[in-house]
Amino acid sequence: MALNPHLYDNGMPVAFVNEMFVLIREGVEFEVSNIHGARGATVKAKGRIFLSNVRVVFVADKPTQSFTAFDMPLLYVHDEKFSQPVFHCNNISGLVEPVVPNDQNREMYPTHSFKILFKHGGCGTFVPLFFNLIKLVRQYNQQFETSPLLDPLRAAQTPVDEMMNCAYVDPSDPTKIYLQQPVSEAHRRDTYHH
Numbered sequence: 001m002a003l004n005p006h007l008y009d010n011g012m013p014v015a016f017v018n019e020m021f022v023l024i025r026e027g028v029e030f031e032v033s034n035i036h037g038a039r040g041a042t043v044k045a046k047g048r049i050f051l052s053n054v055r056v057v058f059v060a061d062k063p064t065q066s067f068t069a070f071d072m073p074l075l076y077v078h079d080e081k082f083s084q085p086v087f088h089c090n091n092i093s094g095l096v097e098p099v100v101p102n103d104q105n106r107e108m109y110p111t112h113s114f115k116i117l118f119k120h121g122g123c124g125t126f127v128p129l130f131f132n133l134i135k136l137v138r139q140y141n142q143q144f145e146t147s148p149l150l151d152p153l154r155a156a157q158t159p160v161d162e163m164m165n166c167a168y169v170d171p172s173d174p175t176k177i178y179l180q181q182p183v184s185e186a187h188r189r190d191t192y193h194h
Contacts, residue, residue: 002070002071002098002099003035003067003069003070003071004067004068004069004070005057005069005070005071007059007068007069011048011059012050013050013052013057013059013069013071015052016054019052019053019054019055020052020053021050021051021052022051022052022053022129022133022177023050023051023125023126023129023175023176023177024048024049024050024051024175024176025048025049025051025118025126025173025174025175025176026047026048026120026174026176027046027048027118027119027120027121027174028046028047028048028049028058028116028117028118028119028120029044029045029046029116029117029119030043030044030045030046030047030049030058030060030070030114030115030116030117031043031044031114031115031117032058032070032112032113032114032115033112033113033114034110034111034112034113035067035112043067043070045058045060045061045062045067046060046061046062046119047059047060047061048061049116049126051126051129051130051133053074053133053137054073054074055071055072055073055074056071056072056074056077056116056130057069057070057071057072058070058072058116070114071099072096072114073096073099074133074134074137075137075138075141076096076097076098076099077094077095077096077134078094078095078096078097079094079095080092080093080094080095080131080134081093081094082127082131088117089117089118089119090117090118090122090123090127091115091116091117091118092115092116092127092130093113093114093115093116094113094114095111095112095113095114096111096112096114097111097112098110098111098112120174121172121173121174122172122173123173123175124172124173125173125175125177126173126175129175129177
């Protein structure tokens with residue numbers, strides 16, 4: 001996880017080298033715990049989700065001074081599940097490990113719990129793509145398991161082109177799939193940390 005990742009003026013996340021954005025989903029509510037400096041250490045906001053082959057990025061519609069966006073590397077997400085409650089909206093919840101700078105103590109950064117609530121329309125496009133992408137990233141990166149937490153940018157090497165060629169689109173889901181990458185290669189980053 002990275003709190004307040006780099007964004008362009010239009011709210012689009014600044015991409016990493018070899019990162020491919022798969023989709024954007026507007027009209028979601030996002031909850032995340034253990035945010036340093038947040039009241040009660042939990043943040044709830046409405047906004048949009050960007051999904052790429054590297055990460056999930058939530059961008060708030062109404063940013064505050066301390067919270068504009070939240071970045072979750074796919075390699076660090078675990079215990080994710082999809083829920084369809086009877087009296088509430090569909091949601092994905094799970095845990096995500098923080099991206100800790102190399103010179104910092106890992107024990108100082110707690111695991112975050114998160115929930116993505118689909119408030120407007122269906123989620124029949126987003127949910128299968130999200131779970132398939134996590135599955136592909138994990139399968140591809142099992143060969144590199146030398147430490148509990150790999151470099152989160154290693155996910156960019158996962159071959160996801162085939163998955164995107166056969167994506168199913170649910171007409172009741174307002175998710176927009178990227179057929180062409182929205183940012184140029186010249187403006188990409190190569191590390192999570194400054």
